[in-house]
Amino acid sequence: MLNIKFVLLSFLGLSTFTSAQEIIIGKEKPNIVLIYVDDLGYGDIGINGAIGVETPNTDKLAANGINFTDAHSAAATCTPSRYSLLTGQYAFRSKAQIIDGDASLIINPEVRTLPDMLKHAGYSTGVVGKWHLGLGNGNTNWNGRVHPGPKEVGFDYSFLIPSTGDRVPTVYLENQKVVGLSANDPIHVSYTERLDGYPIGTEHPELLKQHTDSQHLGSIINGISRIGYMKGGESALWVDEEIPFVLTNRANSFINTHAEKPFFLFFSLHDIHQPRIANIKFVEASSMGPRGDVIAQMDWCVGQVMGQLEKLGLTKDTMIIFTSDNGPILDDGYLDYAPELVGDHSPGGGFKGSKYSIYEAGTRMPTIVSWPKAINPGTSHALLSQVDLYASLAKLVGQKLEKKDAPDSEEHLNAWLGKTSEGRKVLLEEAYTFGLRMGDYKYIMPKKSNEVPEWLVNKFVDPGFSTLPLLFNLKNDRSEEHNIAAQHPKIVEQMQQQLNKILGTNESH
Structure with missing residues (x-):
């Protein structure tokens, strides 16, 4: 017997999936790509009023999805926001804060995380990009498999910047092993004592591409003075200008490898965090200097992932969540003239505050959700927090959470899908x-x-x-x-x- 609803909706050119609940009943599990930008302000994308830089790919994503005007990161700094996103728990409960590049893993492997939950629902899980949640159990040995790490908290695959671009070690880790490391040139890292493996910023300012504050005057690698000291690992060093290409290629490779079954990709960009070192392809892509140029670079990365999904025929079956970890910052230690070149552009979109600030721009994030099969394009004013993605996605994929799971995460799936404008009644902002x-x-x-x-x-x-x-x-x-x-x-x-x-x-x- 024909399904009358199917025939009618097909005739009208509409999807047969009209609500999240029907998708759950039908066991329809979308691929999930979470694009997590670093230090991107609410006003730093075209759809939210950016001036001096164009973001055509991000704007296209918004045109085909929902642009949220009142969605928030859990905190106004990166490590706490990432911790809350992956655990469904406010960072202050575990005293999670910005950590050094040699810090231990701050997520307890016994805690059931967002990727753990999605793995249980049948997803392949991967993280590509900035991590900054710690690795190992202290006194990390970078010359073998570094653990615990992403694998121990739910990710099948990982390709990481261990912390941030302004901290050592300046190497990639794939599945928790340093990429390209020579056994004859082992890595040593310290945040407490000087290591003489590379020139030091305090002694060789003539080697710097960008001058910096006193916090970032440790080891100089690729002309950038970092926080902390590093020795060895020369064959494994990254080149800052190549980071967006390396990360995007790894993200697209993960998508290609896992195209046959549901996957979750946490694509955690380094842009637009300082040091802002744009590839020559994007230099002068904006009127705002390096900060605007890396916004254009970030948008290119978004477009490459969107293009890969389209190439594989996965666009309509993939939920893309685009957002940022905390508010914008013009001067975070490196001299790239962002305050002088910002012009009429408002990184916070007219809201007060910035990264590190409890005012609105500290946590009010550019946030777009696209899923052509289930979401009608539009704008939502629902009050939402990234900490709620855990419980909301669990609802989507039919996973029941135990009481100890994601204790601060509220289920607001219909709000994330644009079915209602009702979000949180109460929302915490942490700085x-x-x-x-x-x-x-x-x-x-x-x-x-x-x-x-x-x-x-x-x-x-x-x-x-x-x-x-x-x-x-x-x-x-x-x-x-x-x-x-x-x-x-x-x-x-x-x-x-x-x-x-x-x-x-x-x-x-």
Whole structure:
């Protein structure tokens, strides 16, 4: 007997899948590609008003999907956001913070992660790009298999930048082994004592492609002075200008290898994190200097992945989630004249704040979700957090979570798919203090001291520290300029109580 619904929808040229629930019932599991950009602000893509740089591939993704205006990373810095994304747990609960390049793995292998859950649902899982979640158990030996690492937390395949481009070691790891390493030239890494394997930034400024602050004056490799010291591994060193090509090729190779069954790819770009060293292909691709050029470079990477999916006939069966780990930063230690060249461009899209800041631009991320089989293009104003992707994707692929799994992740699948504009009622924002969103209201918890550390002052960042409670109505004050806490003491009290529940404390600072 013919399915009348199928015949009617086919006649109208519509998909037979009209809701996430029908897809689950039909065992229809999309490929999932999570494109995680680094330090990309809400306003840094064309669809959100970028000036001085074009992002045609990202804009095309938005035109075929949902562009979210109020979706957030879990924190305003990279390691905490990545930790929350993969574990479904707020970073502060495990004191996860920005870590050195030789730090131990900060995700407990006993914790069931997002890739663990997807593996259980039948997915092949891979991570390509920036990791910055630690590797090993301390005193890491870089000359063998480094473990625990991605494999121990759910990824079948990994090709990594171990931490960030501004930290040693400056080598790739494939399946937790350094790529191209010679046994006759072993790697040594230290963040506490000087190693004389490579020139040191404090002593040889004439070798630098970009001058830098005092934090980044360790080993010079490829003309870039890094945090930390490194010796050996010369045959394995990366070339910064080639990173986007190397990572994109590995991402597309993973897609090609796993095209026959559902896969999850966490494509974690290094762009647009400093040092911003654009390939010659993208130099002067923008009017904003290196920062704008690497935005164009990032967009090229997105287009290459989209093209690979199309080539393999996987576009309509693939959910692409495009977003960033934290807000924008113009000066994060390297002199590339981003503040001077930014022009009329607003990296935060008109919102106040930046990376490291509790103001909105610190966590309000450019976020696009595309899945042609199930999503109608449009714009969503749903309030969402990346910590919710875990529970939401579990719902999509029919996985029941145990109570200990993803404790802070809320299931909002219909919001991510654009079926509803209802998202979170309460959303935590984490930087070096805490903020809370309830509808249009934004609350920032007071601190005992509003003194800003010197390292933040040097980055020209306003972190949002205050000894008084701060309350803003974002509906008519998106730049968070007018503190209305004194006029609304009951709202302040209510929001502090909600924050206390999340933090598990009765403290107000």
